Amino acid sequence: MRVRVDQSLCTGHQMCAIAAPEVFGADDFGNATVLIDGDLPAGMEAAVLRAQGNCPEQAISIDA
């Protein structure tokens, strides 16, 4: 599972960093960044799905 944040949609609510702090961080403008390159380690899927569902801007996409 890989995760991406669409920077044209992200407006920096940081909901993803609340749901999955191991996976999402923030750049200098407060917009979301993905901290993990490549496939997510096991056990993080549930938190990432929650982050995706909670994103007010629907900026997070997940590739299986």
Added chain:
Amino acid sequence: MSLTDLIARFDVDDPTFLADPYPVLDELREATSGFRNERTGQWTITRFDDVHATLRDRRLGRSYSHLYTHAALGKPDPDPRWAAFQAHERWSLLCLEPPDHTRIRRLVSKVFTPKAVAAMRPTVQHFADELLAPCRQADSFELLADFAQPYSVAVICSMLGVPRADTRLLLDWSHAIVKMYELSTSDEVREAANTAAGEYIAYTKALIADKRRTPDGLLVSELVQVEDEGDVLTEDEIVSTTMVLLEAGHEATVNTLGNGLRALMHHRDQWRRLVDGEVEPRVAVEELLRYDPPLQLFERWVLEEGVQIAGRQMKLGEEVAMLFGSAQRDPRRFPDASRFDVARGDAAHIGFGGGIHFCVGAPLARLELEIALAGLVRLFPSLSLVSEPAYLPNFVIRGLAAVHVSG
């Protein structure tokens, strides 16, 4: 008019200003990006971009007490007369900052998920149908008392697992409590808010005890049960969280619907676009949230030195008041901003705030507003105002006293 005269017209005790603050807000926003409100000491900002950035700026917070004592920032201790009110919001998500905010928001969003909200659609539809049916039989009805309030409370109660029979109690408490958020309040109003908060806390504690004994899988019960990597909510946290969800869960929704319907009645051509099916209710809801928002002002505290907002150097401990109603009509952000256009469909307004305090109930509010609007349009295509509705004499929380309509 000089800027000083213009700022003086931002007077939350002036009934003319409260009835329609937008002419003053429009002039203020064009004259200045921010001004000092001498009465409250707040640096008050007017423009969309500054409000948008401030909402997301982590150098500001909804509270400072996680970092500094009142004395350290030269502020008075909280008035002990209003202890119950302070207790009621002590663990509210709206008054917390990380790390407590992160912990509680994570637990709340675990049960308040978009999926859970989407599953509410048939229930919400049922409440709308049930409450609108008697309105059809009557010659006229009062949109807020006969529909919007019982509808919104029924929805939030069914999601939280609160008995609907307690609706009246909850409404009365909530109406009294939210007056505490106004810029200008009398001791009498504060006393009423404090008494209501005390009764509301006792009620909520009993409700939580009941859910511990008999879990029902609904939100309050889930908050009691929820565990996230061993983390649980304390009793006080569950009490505050339940209360803020109930309060926020209907005050703002009811006012958005009332203010929005008034705007639709004043812009008959826009109502017609909904009736004719040219614009979907879901799209129109975003314009209702932008055009005459139920929350006009929201504050943040400056938590660091060296913060600059709207061109002004801020000091640690200063308070910034963001004028949402002004920002939402900023022509720099919204083309033809003062025009009410149900097809605008711009969902990136700040009607739900922004940043880490972005409204946790936004998906539920959007669902409720969409279904309510769709029901009104379908059942009452020739809806009209019986009399011109009057706004309640508040600034921060903007809503109408009553909206008498006939179908």
